[in-house]
Amino acid sequence: MIKPYYHRDKIILVHADIFDFLKKVKSESMDMIFADPPYFLSNGGFSNSGGQAVSVNKGEWDQISSLKEKHDFNRRWIRLSKKILKANGTIWISGSLHNIYSVGMALEQEGFKILNNITWQKTNPAPNLSCRYFTHSTETILWARKADKKVKHFYNYNLMKKINNGKQMKDVWIGSSTKKSEKWAGKHPTQKPEYLLERIILASTREGDYILDPFVGSGTTGVVAKKLGRRFIGVDSEIDYLRIARTRLEKVHD
Template identity: 55%
Template structure:
C-alpha cells in the first residue's frame, strides 16, 4: 500500500511524495475531478518582476524544456495515467501558458478527452514587462476537459451564473495573482490563487467529491477543496513544497483563519458561501476512502 507523506485527522487531505506517474500506477482509485498545474517549460534564463524586484524566471530543472518530442511525451504519459484515475463522468483542468498548453491540448485530443473550454485567466495585477519590446504577459490558460465524450459531466451552471451577476459566465476570468495573505506558510514559485481554484472546484464538483492534483506544489488545490468541503490527494516530488502544504493544511484548522480565507474566497465566489458552508471540523467524511496508509 502507498505510504502517505501526510494525512489530516479526518482524512480529507492526503499528500504523497513521489513521481505522479509512478504513484498513480500503484493506486487503485478514481477521482471526481483533477486539477493539474504541470511544468510550463519556461525556465529559459529569462527575467521577471516580483514584489518590485527583478528575479529570474527559472523555477528549477523540473520546469526546463527537454525538447518538443520529449515534452509532448511527458504530457502524454501523465495525462494518460490521470485519465485512468478519473471517473467516467469526471473532468480535468490543466493550467499553462503558450509554452505548454498547445502540447497539452494535443495530448488531450489524442487520448480521447473532450475539451469543454479554454479558460483565459486575465491577471489584474501582472508583473511589468522589463524589456518594453513587446506586450506585457498578463494571462494564463486553463483547459477544461471531460473524460468521456458521451457521458455528461457535472457543471454547476446556476452557481456560476449567480457569481457572474445573473448572466452566463464567460471563459475569460479576471482575477488577481496570489496575494501576501496566501504566502503565510512559505512560497511556491508557481502558486495559484485560492479564489481561482475555488471557482474551478465549485464549477465542476459537488460537496464530498474527491479531487486529485498530480503536481500539487504547495497544495492550493487541496486547501480550496477542504474549505469547500471536498477531499483531496496531492502528489509532488519536492519535500520542500510538501512541507509548505502541511503547514497550510494545519493553518486552516484554526477557525479564525479558516473563516478569513472563506471570506476572501467569497469576493470571487457566490455571496452566499457563508450560508452554504459550515465551520471546518474534523468529522470524518462519509463514503469511500483512499487506499493509502
C-alpha cells in the same frame, strides 16, 4: 504501497514521482483533477519580480531538453490521469503559452474533449523587462472530459449563474494574482490564488467528491478543497513544496 507524507481526515499529501503514483491509483476513482504542470521556463533567462530582475530557473523539475520531451511528458501524465477519472468527471489544466498548446494537443490525442478554454486575466501582471512585446497578463485553463464516455459530465450551472449575478458565466475570469496574504507559509513560483480554485471546484464537484492534484505545489487546491468539504489527494516530487502545503492545510478548519 506509497506512504502518505500527510494524512488527516479526508486530506492526503504524497511525496512521490507523479508517474509512479498515478499508476497505482484505482481506475475511475476521481471526480475531478486539477493540474498546474511545469511550464518548463527554466532556461537561464530572467523575469520580473517586484520590479527586480530575477532568474527564471526554478529547479530540475522545470527543465526540459526538447519540444518532443515536453510533449511526451504531457501526453504520459494526461494518459494516466484519464484512467483514474470517473466517467462523469472532468480535468482542469492551467498553463501559460509556454506549455498550454502542448497540453491541449495532448488532451485530444489521449481521448479528451475540451469543454472550455478559460482565460484568466490578471489585474496586476508584472511588466516585462525587455519592452519588446506585450505584457503577459493572462494564463489559460483548459477544462476537459473523456470524449469516449456517453455520461454527462457534472457542471454546477445554476451556482455559476448565481455567482455571476444571474447571468451565464463567461470563459474570461478577471482577478488579481495571488495575494501576499496567501503566501505566508513559504515561496512557490507559480502559486495560484484561492479564489481561482474555489470557482473551479464549485463548478465541477459536489461536497464529498474526490479531487486529485498531481502537481500540488504549495497546496492551494487542497486548501480550498478542505474548506469546501471535498476529499483531496495532492502529489508532488518536491518535499519543500509539500512542507508549504502541509503548513497551509493545518491552518484550515473544517
